[in-house]
Structure formats: C-alpha cells, structure tokens
Amino acid sequence: DAGITQSPRHKVTETGTPVTLRCHQTENHRYMYWYRQDPGHGLRLIHYSYGVKDTDKGEVSDGYSVSRSKTEDFLLTLESATSSQTSVYFCAITPGGEQYFGPGTRLTVT
C-alpha cells in the first residue's frame, strides 16, 4: 500500500454547493495529483502539485481549485458543484516514476 488516504470516500451534494476532497500521504513525496475517472474517458488530470504551495493545472481544471499547505495534504475544491462533476476522484503520488493511487472518492452532484 502506498500510504495514501482520501476523504470522504463517498459524498452526495447538491448543485451549487462547495465541496472539498482531501488527499493525505504518509510518505513525504513531493508530487501529488488529482484525477477524475469517467466511463469512456479513462483518467484525466485535474491539477497536480510539485511542492508546498506549488501547483499547476491539468487537462480538465475548469471548475476546480487546489491547495497544498503541507507536504502530506493536497486538497481539491469544487467551488460550486455541477452535475458534470459527478465522478470518481483519485489522488496519486509518484514515489519513483510510477504513480500510486489512493482508494478514490465517489462524488455525486444532484
């Protein structure tokens, strides 16, 4: 196990509400990533971080923001959730070139 946890694991929220997902690692890795997984699209990168307070956009960053104030935590925020953001969200770290994934958060926006 790569020492990654995600919280919450499941969440149902209403359109227009803010939502924050948390990724926590225990291994002090520099890089952390947020992906969303949707049928027919595979995994798509939302944002990633290469250090505390250092983040960059991925291919599907619109509607999402991130923050990393500590090495171990990488937060993903949906400022105003929309139904198109219903998805499974995975966090990942990169210990040595390959990426290891957390257990995922299933988010449903009604």
Added chain:
Amino acid sequence: AQSVSQHNHHVILSEAASLELGCNYSYGGTVNLFWYVQYPGQHLQLLLKYFSGDPLVKGIKGFEAEFIKSKFSFNLRKPSVQWSDTAEYFCAVKWGTASKLTFGTGTRLQVTL
C-alpha cells in the same frame, strides 16, 4: 498533442485464452510506459512498467508487455487468462522529464468461465 490510444474498449475471453491488449502512443521522444489494472470497485494498481533496457517487461500476476519503439506501442499480454483477471486495464505514458502521466481510455476485460 501527446495522446495514448487503446483501441480495444471491451474484450471478452474464455478462461485459459490468451490475451493481448493494444496500446499506442503519439510520437514524442523518450517515454516511460505503464500498465495499470483496476478491479471492480477498486483503485488503479500498477501491473508493470518500462523505463529502459529490455523491451520485454514482466509484471505481476503473469502479465508481460513489449515495447516496440518503431511502432510506438506497448502491448500487454498474458498467455492464459483467469476469471480473476476480469478488470479494466489502462495504459499510461510519461514523456521525457514531464511530471505527468497521460492515460488511455481503458480496456474492459471480461473473462468467462
């Protein structure tokens, strides 16, 4: 733009059949290549990886993959599949010194008894 293609979206095999899943990537120089597996309801797990050296890479659970540079391909193989191999398989590529992976859209493998 750099891209990864998995042309087989859904594959159905009987147990003991041989498996080959295709993965092609767009040209972009030096690459690191990965195959991940996702069992139903679980997160992605690394099956195998290629960074350099022998282009035939062996991974866990009897899987292997061959990097063919001239064809920009990294196909996944297994001589004899088991029912427990039912899962979704993702190919991923890292170009050069990039810190990001690009994933294919996945191939759903269903193994019947």
